[in-house]
Amino acid sequence: MASKTKPIIALAGNPNSGKSSLFNQLTGLRQKIGNFPGVTVDKKSGTFRLDAATEATVVDLPGVYSLYPQSLDERVVIDILANPAHEDYPEVVVVVVDASNLKRNLLLFTEIADLGLPVVLALNMLDVAQNMQLQVNATKLAMQTGVPVVRINARTGEGLELLRQAVRQVLEKPVLSQKVYFDPAHHVPELIAEVKQKCDLANNNLALHYLHQHGIFSFISTEKRVVLDELIEKHGFDLPDFQAEETINRYQKIDGIVKATVTAPAVVQAPVWTKRLDQILLHPLWGYTVFLLVLLVIFQAVFLLAQYPMDVIDGGVAALTDWLKATLPPSALTNLLTDGLLAGIGGVVIFIPQIAFLFLLISILEESGYMARVMVIMDRLMRKFGLNGRSVVPLISGVACAVPAMMSARSISNYKERLITILVTPLMSCAARLPIFTILIALVMPPTPVVGFINWQGITLLGLYALGLASALLSAWALKGFIKTEDKGYFIMEMPTYKWPRWYHVGISIWESVKAFVLEAGKIIVAISIILWVLASYGPGDSMERAEQNLRQTQPALTGQAFDNAVAAQKLENSYAGRFGKFIEPAIAPLGYDWKIGIALLTSFAAREVFVGTISTIYSIGSDAGEENSTIKKRLKAEVNAKTGKPVYSTATAFSLLIFYVFAMMCMSTLATAYRETHGWKWPAVQFFYMTGLAYLLAFLTYQGLK
Template sequence: MKPPIIALIGNPNAGKSSLFNQLTGLRQKTGNFPGVTMDRKSGPWSIDDQTTATVVDLPGVYSIYPKSLDEQVVTDILANPQHPDYPDVAIVVVDASNLHRNLLLFTQVADLGLPTILALNMLDVAKEQDKDVNAVRLAMRLGVPVVRINARTGEGADALRKAVMKQIQEPVLPGKPLFDPADEAPALIASTKAQYGLSNNYLALQYVIQHDGFTFLNEQQRNGLDTLIADHDFREVPFQASETITRYKRIAQIVTEVVTDQRPIGKPTWTQKLDRVLLHPIWGYTIFALILLLIFQAIFAWAAPFMDGIDTGVAWLNGQLKESLPPGPLTDLLTDGILAGIGGILVFIPQIAFLFLLVSLLEESGYMARVMVIMDRIMRKFGLNGRSVVPLISGVACAVPAIMATRSIGTRRDRLITILVTPLMSCSARLPIYTILIALVVPSRRVLGVFNVQGLALMALYLLGLLSALLAAYVLKLILKTKERGYFIMELPTFKLPRWNHVGLTVWESVRAFVWEAGRVILAISIILWVLASYGPGNDMQQAEEAVRREQPTLSSDDLNNRIASERLEASYAGKFGHFIEPAIRPLGYDWKIGIALLSSFAAREVFVGTMSTIYSIGAGGDDEGVTIRERLQQERNPATGGPMYTPALAWSLLIFYVFAMMCMSTLAATQRETKSWKWPTVQLIYMMALAYGAAFLTYQLMA
């Protein structure tokens, strides 16, 4: 027997996702809605000993009339009883502190004739605003069960469980609809119901208004509805306006009866007082800049002891394995290949964890929503939709979900531009590259006794990524012409204390995903690289070793071993390939070893560090156990000059290259999936790689 489907529906920031987490715990799974490339969060919920329902968390919407791709999913499901996610019970989560606005969506869902429960959330916020909601009276006025809950703490979950179980066993449908379209267009509604076998008036209206967006209707059915609209001279825009005005008038009457507001007129809440500062056109940006500065300072300062411990531990383990295991190809593969590559990523776990920790705290508290609002003022100057702020900020973590987040953008051009520029935001995969190169050439000292210079350098790279994304968006705006107008509507949540269990879960999931995704790629590439670097065509590697022994017989044992290892690496398949591409990257200051790392990181940027660990481990001669990858890079010499290989000019050239480079196959795949064309991923790849090469070239030539 198919488990009951429980759909969670609600406005953004109403607490729907928090309730979903409370009901499903850690048993959630993510996939796509059937027939739609859109994120689908679902999980089991044990209602009683015999019944386990599937809870589906639908995208947040303000109305069932969609304005973007993610909002379209909601109506597409609620209007189609044959959809696999069509709910047996709909739980509409509303913000009790703003009941007047939240009830619009509820009345629309209820008028579709679904078994509905109203979950009254954020009662604590309403209480802080001196508001009291009479849930019993509200249930009587709406004709559906009303349950008081606190989605953040789980309070009211038992009452909600009982209400859902009762609706499953003995469904109670809403009574008289708040708005009946048959009162305004009786002939059209009757014809639509008869022609399409519908029994609900409001559902018939949705067929009329939204049939072009319904995926379950075929072309013939859509044409039939177009004919009905023409025959009855139906005007969609004025009808929708009339419906909305009528609903809000009736909702206002209900709210007046059930809500007691004792707050003095004009008295601001403490959230409103904070917003006067955080949204100020001067202080808002100043505070945001200081918070960014704190984050990047913390990434270096707080993570340093943990990174040093991991770095030293991996180097020690590598040395121990070489001493205890018998010499041979398998030992070399384990130490110089796998462990060296994986160790190059593990060392950056502390910084990734601190980044996600601090960003999660900003999101949980409600501050990140304020960032989106103040950044909207800047975005519009560059031709981006205000909703583009969300994907761009998300891009600091990972470009793939950030590109998927563009589905909330209503206009096609603004969505496309946001997709094309989002990868310019420095994601967490770039962080290992940034930190290891910054540590090589930027001194670890403080400015004004407070600010770490390395943290300032890291912040500058992130700001460079943001600035380049805005400039690229401006250029694309001039190229991609459209008459569509973008808009940005966002409700600001109240400030709340972070839920540490949610913060911890976010950090754990983010770090685990980073290590797992990067680890699998690095493991495969490390093995391939070790093979390519350990073997060569014919007897080239043997000849290279004999040449060193013959030409430099006076070298000490250690120097001789290091020189032999270096020459053998250069004569290997990897070395040959590196030399093949070296002429193309030499103007940037890169040698053949860096060229190998650049090519391998096309799979994923973070592979660069793992590749360098593998390459330099193989070329180290085997006598420097306990030496970290950072120390190996510092020891690397330029064969042409005899000086350090990683000079400030080279390091900054690499840093600038990776700020702009499109070196992530997953991101290109996400762009193709969202645009449904290989044209735009190709454009994205070409313009970003050209930008990266040109910027890196100028950086090296100016600093060398």
């Protein structure tokens, strides 16, 4: 085992306790997202400076109500805290508690403290408590619990300095609270003694967790599991019964602490504003109306607002390309730089505004507490399709990118509902499809306003998203019958109060998603762009030279500009890429595609947005080198079928392509994520074949119908 270079601080707390805000405040942009070893649960960690000489690693544990897990995410917490050999085993646990709901938040604290871990209590949301006329006395809480208590405001960053000091002191001199909130040895002394002896443990509560959770611990041997099962059998130990008794006992102790530290009015009520807003946002009519409007605003914002920065980027890349071509000597290297590398980078950067806008809006929905209401009003509908109210988050996030969306399905504790959510999420139209949609829609739909600022292009786009949603739901419904499961899915969840979004948090969320896009998808896009440039610029043997000679002989009348154009087109047709596209042309001709689209279809398997990059690379190479750089849209409009003389991008072909991309599983990152999330190739394979099959069939019907 590698020795720890930095002390580890774990952040633990209930969902909605402000734990993630505190994590952002402590680590800022010095955070990274990885995996907890052995499991596919996201691990957010970052560095935090304790003093001039010491840095600590902060690990953000999944939000839980207790150490008894219900979902895969939640298992991580006890798996780390019960295993001192774990690489993330903390030197200090900072338990974040919501002061407006101290009683329930302290349950987790008592469980962690009873494991014998050094704890610092971070008392958060005192402002919310104050609004509810609750006075929480931090000094008394420290006396009652015997651990350092720090008043913080995770939203504003107040109290961070005191938290830093408290953590440093505990690191220097770990003081363990002598107080035990629940001692299982008082209830089942012989059993606990035997577990401690057999498993070589010192802590009674740790022994109790061994009894309850050895089945899910990643770190104990099968022999020990058998021994523990035998002990449970021998003593007739009733696990659920004892767990209920433990929880009730803990709450009795906590009641005493709360009585001594909190001054409350006779009736404690949730904030009035939250209640008033809920009356509207959960209303049978207004609730759905508002939700639909929210969705429409998101689409229009991504479509219209993002356009301005995108135009600037587009113009900038074109100007830079022209400048480089004019400045550098004409050579293969210059072409590689401009038409290969720069075109690829431009194709990545251009989508940053859309992704940023989308994550801005999604994280505002999350931050404000509205997302929880969406889950409530959508649960009944989602359940009909074999999904969970919680599936709304993965599905909506799927509008940005299926990869994080499928990962966010982990919060669904029911395996079947989670698996179905993973399988259908890629049908939601992701941000990578948006560039394809945008260009093709702009090509065939007029920007005529219909109502206010909503135009036909926006409505077509909304239609495609709706089609994605409908197909996701229908597929879920169809899958419901095929997947067998035995465990039940609970929906019980805390409704957060409405809050103003924390802009810092929103900013980090945007930054993280853009970073992930640029680093993960971006490098694939740039690489594919360069490979494509090579494939499109070179052909097997001397076929490229022969193409030029051929043309000279067959079309002697052509001269100057027209000749150069024809040569470029001939060369592309004879390149590796052209041969590739031609090879698959018979299979895609019934969908209305030619070999150039064929090339783009194949390369877009790396990432859908590569489609646009490929198309632009192919046409910019096939075009006249002296001509000014024009936008992809103009180029596509001008593209004429050599045989028929009609535009290649007719309405039928454009819609056939749109439909194809709504359904096709054209993304290897998504498949890789499905493999990781379902632990095997079975489900990704199912996913690939049903989606691509649907795409081919429906694109065929669309083209034949519209032709």
